[in-house]
Amino acid sequence: MNNFTHQRAQEQSELTVQLSELQEEMAFTKGIAGPLYSAFVIQEPQQANCELHGHFEQNYLTLEYRGRLSERRSRCPHCLKNAIDAAEIRKRQIRIDELTEQANIPPRFTSSEFNNFDILNTCASQNISVLRDYAASWPTMLAAGTSLIMCGKPGTGKNHLAVALAKDIIRNHESAVLMTSVMRIIRAVRRSWDKGADMREEDVIGIYTSRDLLIIDEVGIQYGSDSEKIILFDILNARYEDMLPTVLISNLAPVEIAEVIGERLMDRMVEGDGATLIFDWPSYRSRKGAVSA
Ligand SMILES: [Zn+2]
CATH class of the missing domain: 3.40.50.300 (P-loop containing nucleotide triphosphate hydrolases)
Incomplete structure (x- = not known):
């Protein structure tokens, strides 16, 4: 595997990880929190503001453990959608470059x-x-x-x-x-x-x-x-x-x-x-x- 191929393979796998994280966050905007957050308590959704896209309803989870409060808030769905699209386009481009080379x-x-x-x-x-x-x-x-x-x-x-x-x-x-x-x-x-x-x-x-x-x-x-x-x-x-x-x-x-x-x-x-x-x-x-x- 040459250096270029290696770099591309690495970027591919990073993008795959990034995409699955983004998709998990996107699911959370729809109220699906995933198994990692099963211990968290679902709170009332809150009104949040995105600098780019304005108001959105934010899902909100909390967990109290040994006197410390952890929380999770969902991100702006429009920002997430844009990030997912960009990662998918990049992933596709890498695949196309690879196929073109081959x-x-x-x-x-x-x-x-x-x-x-x-x-x-x-x-x-x-x-x-x-x-x-x-x-x-x-x-x-x-x-x-x-x-x-x-x-x-x-x-x-x-x-x-x-x-x-x-x-x-x-x-x-x-x-x-x-x-x-x-x-x-x-x-x-x-x-x-x-x-x-x-x-x-x-x-x-x-x-x-x-x-x-x-x-x-x-x-x-x-x-x-x-x-x-x-x-x-x-x-x-x-x-x-x-x-x-x-x-x-x-x-x-x-x-x-x-x-x-x-x-x-x-x-x-x-x-x-x-x-x-x-x-x-x-x-x-x-x-x-x-x-x-
Ligand atoms: Zn946004």
Whole structure:
């Protein structure tokens, strides 16, 4: 665990404690004192004043023990509500930061969002709207294991949109997403075959089969061997069996992708609400080049 992760874990647990204390205090504003105060005597509620929110009815408990008087007074419910909201927002932000960090978003695309994507044509506009809908209905997509294929020419914004999708799902649904490529998967699995490797093959595979959403780039690049082809197949198949969504990104046409992953898996990828999005227009990069040339 690195320092940053450690700090975050500590803040998370502090926030959890803080939230449960605040919630206990909030319950007391409604007259629920909790087991710690069972020995206290309930007094008549009093009129109290909050500098920010004005008058409120204050619950009041007392306990006399060995000649000493202890008391407990409830706090302004509006102040408590604000404190609870702030702690919850902070807790959520920490979780989102953590998920974003674990998503392995390529540095080149860290600023990619749906709203800064250049919509060049009708096809691009249709694709982005399918992806926006997919993100917006993520709980349904996740429950049904709905997958997507994004394929077509390089430089048409597939990666930009895949990153935008990942970020949206993390931000709005706090799901675990992982972006990777076929090459990375194969290298990671292959490393686990080495003598003295620090991870076993099933642990490596587990990384890819456990995230809520797995996005795999470069589908269709040349494989070294059949055993490597089987790795990808196994991961896709395991996710399908567990009804977990996968997004495949490829520069190949759908027919060619089917040759790589097999007809059956290809059909499974677009089952239900799943879709194949075709990015079939001149490259954004070469178009820009053409303008400047
Ligand atoms: Zn107040």
